[in-house]
Amino acid sequence: MINPLRGMKDLTFEESARFVHIITTAIGISKKYGYSYIETPILEETGLFKRSVGESSDIVGKEMYQFEDKGGNDVCMRPEGTAGIVRAFVQAKLDRRQNEKFKFYYYGPMFRYERPQKGRLREFHQFGCESFGEGSVYEDFTIIQMIGDIFRALGIGYYLQINSLGCPECMPLYRENLVNFLNDCKDELCEDCNRRIVTNPIRVLDCKNEKCQNILTESPKLIKSLCSSCDSDFEKLIKLLNSENISYEIDTNLVRGLDYYSKTAFEFVSNEIGSQSAIAGGGRYDKLVEFLDGKPTPAVGFALGIQRIMELVQMPEIEREGYYIGAMEESAIDTLFHLASKKRTTDKVTLEYSAKKLKAHLKGADRVNARYCAVVGEDEFRDGTIWIKDLIKKEEFTISQKEF
Incomplete structure (x- = not known):
């Protein structure tokens, strides 16, 4: 008997019904917020993710399904959705329509070669939304609000973590302060963290090693080094969350696992799925369109992991029909x-x-x-x-x- 590859799983029977319920619920709510569907290829040039996600990230460095095809092209199975959406956005020349705003939702399989565990497979599915052309922090808040609506409709409890990752204006001084701190304690940090001090020190904050995390509690905090514009936006986001009675906590070490984020970063977290507790995450990435050869375009988005929330979803009672x-x-x-x-x-x-x-x-x-x-x-x-x-x-x- 031939079995599925390790870390890849069939969706059948009750699971498939739950999967469809999650997708249709998320689509219905995203449409109410003005989003329309976009589809991008599963297979992309490897360079797309090296330029967007970042060569120093674990995704690019350790986890991509990367190979050379029969034409000699360096390609990989997409490890995440945003980079492909941005590539399609630039290819369609939508970045040149500077006075317009574009909102897309997508869903489909993603691939990362890592140790399979509960809620994390090598082939997994995401639903996500990307908003282009709106630089206001009101859009950051609206994205967070929309995710909350989706989880409430699915009957999933969560708590929200937020942070600000600053911008090119406030990042250099913070990076210098962080590197000085990390160099002083590098002998106590893990091998990956020591490598990241050189390649991308911000990634150190994302380390999952418990000993490293204990050390990092004393590290410099980016939100204390924000420029006036980033600080103003972050304070406005907090005010909006408070005004709508949306509970949150500020996690000063929240940097996400992708290099393209700036300013707002957030994660929705559940205590019901073990150590892999993030069920959705995203933030602002105002420079990514430009990184991929487009005109400067503000953008913000998120993705939620469908396998992560499957067991948490409360299915509606199925009515007899037909x-x-x-x-x-x-x-x-x-x-x-x-x-x-x-x-x-x-x-x-x-x-x-x-x-x-x-x-x-x-x-x-x-x-x-x-x-x-x-x-x-x-x-x-x-x-x-x-x-x-x-x-x-x-x-x-x-x-x-x-x-x-």
């Missing part, structure tokens, strides 16, 4: 094909191809959660009628096949 149609004798089956075809123009129909007794058909209707069980027996076949039972109201009646 018709189950069956025959009690073989000679009636051809007639039922015609009836089913007509009925499918207006209703959901499940057609049973084998002649069975009434009790078996009623069980079949229960299995597919049909509202109506419609059966043609010997008498109905002779008279051109069909017997129907409403499985919600428990009422039975017989009508002509033409009326049906």
Whole structure:
């Protein structure tokens, strides 16, 4: 028997219904906020992610499914969604329409080669939104508000963590202060942190090593080094959250795992899924369009991990719908094909191809959660009628096949 590859999983039965419920709920809410659908390829040039996510990030350095294709191109399976959306945005020349705003939602599989664990697979699925052309911190807040709406609709509890990552104006001085701090304690830091001090010191703050995190509690805090513009935006975001009674905590070490973020960064966290507690995250990335050869365009977005929240989702009660149609004798089956075809123009129909007794058909209707069980027996076949039972109201009646 051939099994799925390690860290990759089939979605079937109840899981697939839960998956579809999450996607349709998120789509419905994002549309209310003005977002429209965008689709980008799963396979992209590796250079796209090196330039956007950052060569010093764990994603690029350790986790990408990267290979050379038959044409000699250096390609990889997308490890995240934002970079591809930005590439498509620039390729479509939307960055040149500077007075317009664009909002896109997307969903689909992402790939990272890492140790599989609960809520984190090598092939995983994300739903995300990206907003281009709006530099106001009101948009940052609106994104956070929209994620909250999605999780409430899915019945998921969470708490919100926020931080500001500053901008090119306030980052250099902070970086210098952070490097000085890290060099003073480098002998106590892990190997990865020591490498990052040279390549990208901000990434040290994202280290998951418990010993490193204890040391970093004393590190310089970026929000205390913000320029006036970044500080003003962060204070405004806090005021907006307070005004809408949205609970949050400021995590001064929250930097996300991607190099393209600036200013606002946030994560939605759950205590119900073990150590991998982030269920959604995002922030502002005003320089990324420019990094990928587009015109300077402010942007903000988020992604939520679908596998991360599958077990947390409260499924709505599935209502009975549509018709189950069956025959009690073989000679009636051809007639039922015609009836089913007509009925499918207006209703959901499940057609049973084998002649069975009434009790078996009623069980079949229960299995597919049909509202109506419609059966043609010997008498109905002779008279051109069909017997129907409403499985919600428990009422039975017989009508002509033409009326049906």
